[in-house]
Amino acid sequence: MTTHKKSYSINALVTGLVISILTLYCLPSAIAKESTEATSYYAEDIKSSMTQHIKMKADADGIFQLRDEKTGELLHLRFVKIHDPVRQIGSDIYFACTDFHVIGEPKKLYDLDFWMNDKTGELKVYESKVHKEPKWSLLYGWYKQPRYTFVNDQVEYLY
Secondary structure, three states: OOHHHHHHHHHHHHHHHHHHHHHHHHHHHHHHHHHOOOOOOOHHHHHHHHHHHHHHHOOOOOEEEEEOOOOOOEEEEEEEEEOOOOEEEOOOEEEEEEEEEEOOEEEEEEEEEEEEEOOOOOOEEEEEEEEEEEEEEOOOEEEEEEOEEEEOOEEEEOO
16 A cells, blocks of 8 residues: 555544544534423413412412502402413413402402513513403493403503
8 A cells, every 4th residue: 555545544534533533522412402492381380380470479368469550559369260271372481361359359350361481490470461350330240351352472452
């Protein structure tokens, strides 16, 4: 074998060895990147986070307080239920709609909406709004009057 051919064979062998080492070195980081993809949350996860949020924000008597952004009133409410279905909006926002009643008036219901994400590493509420407020009607009694609706998952105010 000539010197030129020996040099070419050694270079090809070294190049192949370097590529093999780099592949083995980079493979674990590629696998790690795949495993850090966005977490998927299910209805149970969203409801569990909502329940935890409500318990955390409520006082010892179970009274949940929320400042009504439209009226400025501090609402004193008791949790009733989370509506089905809870939803995912886009790739990283989760949404739950709930009913709360005014303390001492179980038929006077507010519908509160909560938006959550996991930017802190766990699913947490980052925004809440009064979606429907209680109104009185001689014909129907207490009913929930919507303040907004959703168009393509965006809030559209009705008044």
